[in-house]
Amino acid sequence: MDITLNQVLILAAILFSIGTFGALTRKSIVIVVMCIELMFNAVNLNLVAFAYFSGLEALRGQVFAVFIMVVSAAELGLCMAIAIMLYRNRDTIQVDRINMMKW
Amino acid sequence: MVQIPKVNYLFFGPEALLIVAALVLLLLDLFFWRQNNRRLAIFGIFGLVGAALMVIPLLGVNGTTLGTSLVVDSFSLFFKMLFLGIAILVIVLSVDYVAKHKFAGVGEYYTMLLFATIGMMFMAATTDLVMIYIGLELTSISCYILAGYHKKDPKSNEAILKYFILGLISSAIMLYGFSFIYGFTGHTELSQIAQALTGESAKLAVVAGVVFALAGFAFKVASVPFHQWVPDVYEGAPAPITAFLSVGPKAAAFAALIRILFIGFPVFASYWKILFIAMAIASMFVGNLMAIPQTNIKRMLAYSSIAHAGYILVGFAVASNEAITGILLYIAIYAIMNIGVFAIVMAVGHGSNGGEDLSNFNGLSKRAPFLAITMAIFMIALAGMPPTAGLWGKFYIFAAAVNKGLWWLALLGLFNSAISLYYYVNVIRHMYVLEPTTEAPLIFPVAYKGVVWATVLGTLIIGVMPGPLLWLSTISSKGFG
Numbered sequence: 001m002d003i004t005l006n007q008v009l010i011l012a013a014i015l016f017s018i019g020t021f022g023a024l025t026r027k028s029i030v031i032v033v034m035c036i037e038l039m040f041n042a043v044n045l046n047l048v049a050f051a052y053f054s055g056l057e058a059l060r061g062q063v064f065a066v067f068i069m070v071v072s073a074a075e076l077g078l079c080m081a082i083a084i085m086l087y088r089n090r091d092t093i094q095v096d097r098i099n100m101m102k103w
Numbered sequence: 104m105v106q107i108p109k110v111n112y113l114f115f116g117p118e119a120l121l122i123v124a125a126l127v128l129l130l131l132d133l134f135f136w137r138q139n140n141r142r143l144a145i146f147g148i149f150g151l152v153g154a155a156l157m158v159i160p161l162l163g164v165n166g167t168t169l170g171t172s173l174v175v176d177s178f179s180l181f182f183k184m185l186f187l188g189i190a191i192l193v194i195v196l197s198v199d200y201v202a203k204h205k206f207a208g209v210g211e212y213y214t215m216l217l218f219a220t221i222g223m224m225f226m227a228a229t230t231d232l233v234m235i236y237i238g239l240e241l242t243s244i245s246c247y248i249l250a251g252y253h254k255k256d257p258k259s260n261e262a263i264l265k266y267f268i269l270g271l272i273s274s275a276i277m278l279y280g281f282s283f284i285y286g287f288t289g290h291t292e293l294s295q296i297a298q299a300l301t302g303e304s305a306k307l308a309v310v311a312g313v314v315f316a317l318a319g320f321a322f323k324v325a326s327v328p329f330h331q332w333v334p335d336v337y338e339g340a341p342a343p344i345t346a347f348l349s350v351g352p353k354a355a356a357f358a359a360l361i362r363i364l365f366i367g368f369p370v371f372a373s374y375w376k377i378l379f380i381a382m383a384i385a386s387m388f389v390g391n392l393m394a395i396p397q398t399n400i401k402r403m404l405a406y407s408s409i410a411h412a413g414y415i416l417v418g419f420a421v422a423s424n425e426a427i428t429g430i431l432l433y434i435a436i437y438a439i440m441n442i443g444v445f446a447i448v449m450a451v452g453h454g455s456n457g458g459e460d461l462s463n464f465n466g467l468s469k470r471a472p473f474l475a476i477t478m479a480i481f482m483i484a485l486a487g488m489p490p491t492a493g494l495w496g497k498f499y500i501f502a503a504a505v506n507k508g509l510w511w512l513a514l515l516g517l518f519n520s521a522i523s524l525y526y527y528v529n530v531i532r533h534m535y536v537l538e539p540t541t542e543a544p545l546i547f548p549v550a551y552k553g554v555v556w557a558t559v560l561g562t563l564i565i566g567v568m569p570g571p572l573l574w575l576s577t578i579s580s581k582g583f584g
Contacts, residue, residue: 016279023272032268039275043282050286060291061282064233068278071240075271078247082267085251086260095268098261101335 008049016042029086029093033079040072114168114175116157117183118224124150125217132210140209144198147213148191151220155187171292172234173225181579182227182358185435189351190220192442192554197343199548200449204341206252216347219245223355230366232281232291235359236274239323242352243270250340250348262339269322269332277319283312284367293367300370313368317378320363323356326416327385330409334393337405342452342459345401346445349408350438357415357434361427364419365583372422379420380512386413387519394526400448401459403526404441407485410523411437417516418500421507424584429499431576436496436565443558444481446551447474454545464530466539473552474545475534477559482527484562487520492565495573 015038022035044065051061083093090098112119128146136142158180167174194216206212222241229235247270251263285291287308288299300309322329337345364375390410397403411433418430448459451474455463468475484491497520501513565572 016275019275020272023268029264029268033271036268036271036275039272040278043275043278046279046282047285050282054286054289060233061285064236064281064285064291067233067237071237071244074244075240075267078244078267082251082260082263085254086264089255089257089260095264098264100258100261101338 005049005053008045008053012042012045012049015039015045027094027096029079029083029095032095033076037072037076040068044068111166111168113160114164114166115173116161117154117187118173118221118228120157121150121154121217121221121224124153125214125221128217129210129214132214136210138209140202141198143210143213144194144201147194147217150217151187151191151194155184158183158187167230170231171294172229172231174228174230177579177581178358178361178583179224179228181431181575182354183224185354185438186220186223186227186351189347189354189438189442190216192557193343193347193351195550195554196346196442196446196449199453199550200341200343203453204253206341207254212249212252215245215249219249219347219351223351226355227358229359230293230362232284232293232363235363236278236281238355239277239359240274242355243274243323246344246348246352249344250336252341252344253339256339258339259341260339262336265332266336266340273319273322273329277316280312280315280317280319283308284316287312293362296367297369300368310371310374313371313375314378316363317360317375320356320360321382324353324360324412324415325409326382326412327389327409328382330386330389333409334397334402334405337408338399338402338459342401342445342449345404346442349404349445350434350441353408353412354434354438357430360419361430361583365422365427376420376422379416379422380509383413383416383420383512384515386410386416387516388413391519391522391526394523397526398461399459400461400464400530403461403530404444404448407523407526408441410519411485413519414497414500414516417504417509417512420512421500421504421509422584423503423507424580425506426500426503427580427583428573428576429496429503431580432499432569432573433496435572435576436492436562439558439561439565440481440484440491440493443477443555443562444485446554446558447478447481450474450547450551450555451545453547453551461530461533462540464533465537467534467545469542470539471545471547474547474555477555478534479531480559480562482530484566486524486527488524490563490566492562492569494566495569499573 019035019038023032026032047061047065087093161175165176219242222238225238247267250266251259253259287306288296290296325333387410390406394403394406415433418426451463452459484493487493487497501516504513
């Protein structure tokens with residue numbers, strides 16, 4: 001059985017939804033950012049699938065996906081730095097305990 | 104046979120020079136001027152001035168290079184000059200702030216500012232979704248780092264965390280939209296996307312993609328309902344960075360949004376106009392009403408900046424050429440006014456040990472008459488009253504709305520300006536009516552005074568004769584709308 005574009009798009013949509021749900025409900029910064037990475041990977045999957053199945057300017061979608069990977073790697077590095085800084089100053093990396101400022 | 108496209112190196116001269124300047128600054132910090140705040144700042148300013156000089160030979164040029172990823176036209180040059188001006192003023196403001204607060208990593212601070220400026224310049228100067236994304240992320244990542252530069256201050260830590268997490272989620276949503284736009288049109292270049300869309304009925308998937316992308320941009324321009332990060336980040340970030348965030352990345356996101364909507368998706372105008380009407384009304388009301396009870400001046404300015412984003416979004420809802428001229432005018436005027444306001448906030452904070460409460464402004468007219476009178480001028484300008492520049496920004500956007508039959512939207516805008524007068528005049532009341540807690544005159548660095556002079560003169564001169572700036576925005580907005 002061949003994989004069709006629709007199947008890949010549905011998989012990506014499911015991944016994106018899981019990522020969004022996790023990012024909104026999880027408490028630890030590290031897990032929140034892992035969930036956001038899941039959202040980025042859903043996007044990458046979308047782009048690569050579109051490029052592969054359409055054949056039109058195929059390279060462009062794949063290059064876009066590579067760019068996104070590089071940028072999200074940089075963001076992951078920043079995430080670790082923030083987590084360490086927070087742990088030093090506040091002794092926690094639970095997002096719901098970082099609530100000094102409201103409204 | 105691979106064809107190597109012809110590259111016009113002059114076209115990305117300003118960006119290239121700025122990239123080199125930023126990297127050299129980092130190396131200078133590492134090897135020669137170890138943490139020498141003043142020297143590094145002056146080097147950064149030289150880099151920015153050099154980039155501005157590189158823009159001059161491009162004036163009046165129309166063209167693209169590196170495929171279509173870098174566009175040189177009056178629109179992009181307008182924004183490049185604006186961003187370079189903003190960055191120069193912010194660096195001037197930063198020098199004494201960095202020295203007073205003893206930031207670790209002085210070189211990185213200025214390097215990040217330069218990189219954010221480069222990202223903003225790319226965002227305004229490209230019609231390719233990939234490049235827009237790269238520019239956006241370069242700006243955002245630099246801004247995340249800058250927002251958390253008070254490493255020991257829990258408020259600043261909280262600011263960077265909220266900005267970072269929400270920023271990542273919004274870019275993921277935006278990218279999901281981009282992937283649908285690419286997938287169902289087959290292109291990432293905006294004019295080719297527009298071509299692929301003509302002759303067909305609106306594809307649902309592309310509409311969904313545009314909505315996702317708009318959600319991402321609404322976050323970057325701080326519009327309701329994606330505004331929750333704004334007050335926290337503005338309050339927690341170092342003051343010069345708050346000034347930068349409120350005018351720089353926001354203006355860049357508006358520039359990219361104009362390109363995306365008016366080059367890529369004029370077909371869907373009837374759909375996105377409705378979205379913008381809703382966003383504009385919500386941003387104006389939420390921004391103005393929430394600003395009233397604030398006691399922290401930076402937080403109040405954050406809500407006021409949400410309201411100003413609302414006024415600019417009225418221009419998007421109108422979507423005529425006139426409205427885009429108004430948007431450009433508004434962005435430039437708002438940048439001048441807001442940097443001036445933050446210069447005064449920093450001067451007051453400098454004299455009162457970092458105090459950013461409204462109560463620090465009590466009796467300012469006795470302690471520092473110059474700051475009090477200029478702050479009063481800026482407050483009147485932000486409310487959009489004559490004889491200041493603030494009037495013209497609002498005037499042209501609302502006039503465009505009336506001409507397009509959206510008079511009720513213009514009326515709501517005017518009503519909101521009246522609401523905003525309440526909290527702006529409240530600051531004047533604090534300065535002139537209330538008694539100061541201490542009679543000692545306020546001492547602050549001369550750099551702040553210079554920036555205040557420059558911006559207040561700009562506000563008043565544009566207020567008296569808006570002609571030149573209006574002419575610039577008119578030629579820059581040619582072809583849009």
